[in-house]
Amino acid sequence: MYGGGYIFDEPNGKQLREEQQHDDPGKLEAFEERISRGEKIEPGDWMPAEYRRQLIRLIEQHAHSEVIGALPEGTWITRAPGFKRKLALIAKVQDEIGHGQLLYNAAETLGKSREAMINDLLSGKSKYSNVFNYPAKTWADVTVIGFLIDAAAIVNQVANAKGSYGPYCRALERICYEESFHLKQGHDAFIELATGTPAQKTMLQDALNRWWQPIMHFFGPPDKTSQHSEKLMMWKVKMASNDEMRNQFLDTYVPKIWELGLTLPDPLLRKNPDTGRWEYTDPDWDEFFRVINGGGPCNEERLQVRKWAEEHGRWVRKALMNPSERHALPVA
């Protein structure tokens, strides 16, 4: 469901370059030829150390985002307005957790164990999509998440589904299929509030105002500041630049928001008819980095809830543990 469009990396560029130097140049060339021919890389195939590292990071952070993203929504299940909305939200949250499992499996095929990924999430070493560090204050927040954050995630995931790593692409295909239901139910709830009573409209407009900046943050910093896009795009790990995806998102969804008589809290937002690109006020990127590094309103709560679940589910896992089962990696 929701992928982090922007994948956060700790700066250790020096170590990276050394790793890259150890790749066999002949194998590297053959690998890059395979990618440029459009072939998929499968588990067990030779791959550059940096390609493996970046993919683990990308898929793992995507998996964490799915699981953490279910928290702000899951807590609204008990308060959803009406039985149908409640059922839809339960189904959506179940999907999100399922997506997390699919993605953890895809990352595992690259050699990092499930437990290591969970530990890195709990210790704060691995990140997840920044948008989930904000609270869902009202039902309208859940509606905005269900419509616009899922829409943003779909833009990102549809692009990544054409990437070069086979298991990730296959997981994303299924995820995108289920995601289309999330988008539809989110849009439906969104329209209901937008065309409802004045109180409903005000609640939705407030939520939209709160979420606009996180949504603009979703695809990550502007291309001109992005660190290592070039190589990742050549290897088809990253399939579209941050600005391209943001533009594509605005192109599709801003008209859908405006047509309902809602406004967006950016006076500069408009599509330039000459370039076909959207112009907007740059969101506060310092805030983005502050939040991704733990300073957001919900960073602490999200991780604590996740830790709580791990700790309180442990006795179940232990009780079921079969000591004769040895750990293995997925085959494909």
Added chain:
Amino acid sequence: MSNESLDPRVNRLKLDDAGTVIRVEEGENWNVYEVFHQEKRGARHEHVGCVHAPDPQLALVFAKEQFARRKKCVNLWVVRSADILAFDVEDEDMFANNLDKNYRDASGFKVMEKINKFKQSK
């Protein structure tokens, strides 16, 4: 932690301090099972992915949740990933077909050519 969450459900949990270290032990999330999905009776089972489970019975339960809650499904197989024996990926070339083997292919026998030639020679 004094919980100031907006979420009543979170407030009911007694959450530990933010600094608490929780470590998941290696193997605590069990083992990997490959899942094969059958769309209708008589169809072949298709590999769709994996689940983590402590034993095959639970692997089936998890596989049902994960892979059979949307698509049509009449049966599932699970098998421990560790039990799958496969060729080394690097040995792919051993499956290459010798293109000269058209003698064991229908297209390798041009009977009409010979018949026509025979008819013309009469």
